[in-house]
Amino acid sequence: MDILSRLDDIKKDFKAELAAAAGEKALEEVRIKYTGRKGELTRILRSLGDLSPELKKEVGKKANILKKEFEEAISSSREEAQQIKARKKQEGIDVTLPGITERLGSLHPITQTMEKINDIFVSLGFRIAEGPEIETEFYNFEALNIPLDHPSRDAFDTFYIEGENLLRSHTSNVQIHVMQTQPPPVQAIMPGRVYRPDTVDATHSFMFHQVEGLMVDEDVTFADLKGTLSMFCKSMFGEEIRMRLRPHFFPFTEPSAEVDISCIMCKGKGCRVCSGNGWLEILGAGMVDPKVFEAVGYDAGKYTGYAFGMGVERIAMLQYGIDDIRLFYENDIRFLNQFR
């Protein structure tokens, strides 16, 4: 038989078989039969060497065109077959069955709040400093200008361990460590766990967390303190929050202030959370008392600074609307899973 008409027959047969092939498996059989390693076309291409030069050129060209044509046809048929299969499969499953999920854990709300506070101050250029929870009276009291046998010490009721050793009642001890180990300028925050001998109830805990901050340099003013705290409050609680400073007393700062923000529940109108007065106290702050500088050997004539401190639990409770501090330490997963 004429080899060229043989090619025509092959093409005819291929088309018929392709049309008849149902499914990917059948298509693959057709592919192997025609363009596979031992397929009809391949065999012809391999036998070209036996032909006259002219015929070889003509047959070769035609066979190659056919091969490409066949491959494209199979490829498009295969795609179609896959789509049909997928459609069939989808029709066959109940997509409303629950997905196969993995458990998703959570970070503790105190961790989340603390990290949020840390991140704000880090973005303002503060570095993070940490120090020991088991401290001496010097770092917890003396260096901070809190005298023994003075009513101001009542606010810093403390767990004692033995001798001069105690559990820190605030993270201010780290301020002293930081200033002892580096000259000004200092711009740092001190997050950590603190202890005070309170009986546990809905609003009290003998253990809680604080973040304190310290900035010392030449010409640091009360206006800088206000500026920094205002940036923090807006970053933490929202642009619309208002802040006010009230004079207060802390042994380690002078002038000292308590910092209120407009109530985040009622926006300052007055509600149960803010005891009706529209303000929530969230921070203590002030200009570092010269006596603190003396204790760490800073030149109080040259440097000024500000310090501030806040309770992480209090802020978390306000932000999440939690009304019982004990929830943080019971670790009920119905509570924890709400903070995923």
Added chain:
Amino acid sequence: MRLSYNWLKEYVDVHAGPRDLATGLTMSGSEVGQMEERDGDAVMELEITTNRPDCLNIVGLAREASAVFNRDLNVPRAEISETSQERMDMECRIKAPGKCPRYTARIITGITVKPCGDKIRRHITSVGLREVNNIVDVTNFCLMEQGQPLHAFDLDKLEGGRVIVREAAKGEKITTIDGEERELEKGMLVIADAKKPVAIAGVMGGKETEVTESTKNILVESAYFDPVSVRRTAHALGLSTDSSYRFERGVDKGMIKPASDRAAELIVEEAGGDIGAFFDEGALEVETPTIKFDMARAGRILGIPLETDQVENIFRRLGITVNEKDENILTVTGPSFREDITREVDLIEEVARIYGYHNIPARVTKLVPQVTRKQHQRKVLEKLRTILAARGLNEIMTYSLVSREAVERFRAISADEVGLFNPVSEQHRFLTPHLADGMLRSVAWNVNRGNRDLGLFELGKRYSREGKGKYSESLTLCVGLTGDLRKNWEEGDRKAHFFDIKGMIDTVFTGFRLEPAYERAEIESFESATEVKITGEKAGFIAECGRSVLDKYDIEQPVFIAQIRLDGLIKNTDLAHHYRSIPRFPSSTRDVSVLCEGSLPARQIYDAILESGEELIRSAELVDVYTGEQVEAGKKSLTYSIEYGLDTRTLKDEEIDSVHSRVKDHIRKKLGVAFR
């Protein structure tokens, strides 16, 4: 401290309603909490800070209001001349001048004890004091008006004609006005007559000598007691009174006599009688340091420009005397009632709070941008938390203070514990030397509430005593797994077991590109205990909690726990990533099923594979563990899939087959095992 709006108005005409007054006081440092308006008056509850005892009376608060609202203050001053020098054979002496530097007593005779007049009664009840009789009410009125605690004795009940200020002897007793008999400690300061204590100095008077309806003659005490002495006595007796509260904080050293005069004047008005002798013992120096106030410096610290007139006016209103004015420097003296003002910075605060913190602008220019890359430790912990939460674990936080039982129960994993001298309860007496108690408490809490499938972790500290005055705080990871780890309609339930907790720890270390080593260990209270080592150093353990321990927490289901110290992890972690080229030539795998004794640790087979010296081995992985019908009893079959490859070319099948059989030979020779 309670404040009556009407009472305050008697000393300063503030031209402000109660609400504005409250705001003014709050914003100048005397925080007004609750306010109750009734009968045309308003009563406010104030929080007075410990440095401002001068605000613990109405005149003191009126002074604040006069500064805030810039209005004149009228302070009542009594002027009396003693009408009689009759000393009635009285003797008055101070035997403890360190604790009582000045003591005054005034005799008033021929009084009539009866209910007090309306005005005084109205005022003292408005601030929450109980009315007693005209004498007691007047002393209370004076206390509230100008802050000096006073006490009136029934003169005729003081035995031996003596008033002695002395330290109590051990075991001396006194029945105080509240009817309680109190045993005194040695050194507590008392007022005594010839025989017995008649008052606890600065704290409370005695019942026996109190003024009653039959009292005719009285002795009115006005004195200065040492704050620390009063504070210690009041604390030791568990007794805090209006009087002790003020003495502890320091009363006005300049008010001892004026207060006595004011009381005498009012007593005669209310109860008649004659003012008699005045005893004035001891000496009390009123120290009012002279301070230089640098206007420019103050302005710099506050961040506002200050004007001399403005500052002078604030000082005058607050009772601070300006002695000299020299361009930028004011030389001032604080009043006797402001012992908190000793330094320039104290004056700066005065100016700031009357000027108003709200009038000081905010600025942010001072913040110094500095390199604040997150510290290594913080980054490691953040990554650790992220991995564990993503693996389905809930982070918990537990109390660092635990009971003695909690320490003893895990003695095997506890270093020397750190105890508290003054715990709030036995439940929280020790700083925890392990995280197991907190973990099991949290598990128990949830299991008891029907939530039995738990994966929890804590990043906490373990505390231990390392010697006298030496302590360590060690950052530690604790993981707890219990119940079903997976529950779904396709695969069913899957209870947590040992290899889940081990896998969890493996996953963590994979995240830090570290490979821990595990070694069997015996740890009391735990089963399947396994020591975890990082780069050869002990880091902690993984285990199943023993039944006896779980019983202590009423937990019935198995709980798996891991406790890993983080110092090694933090130290050995390199958070920076360093790229190595990916193999360009494909690898091939061959399986080997090792048939061995059931007791042979799988790790030995794994090590034997890797040690077989074949450079072509890229990895080996255990894919199956089998015991059962197909193998002899007491034996097990472990199937490892070994990956072979070369970086320079693709390996031929024959090459792989020959290497694989050499690996098998090595394992057989090393461990004496067979192959299936």
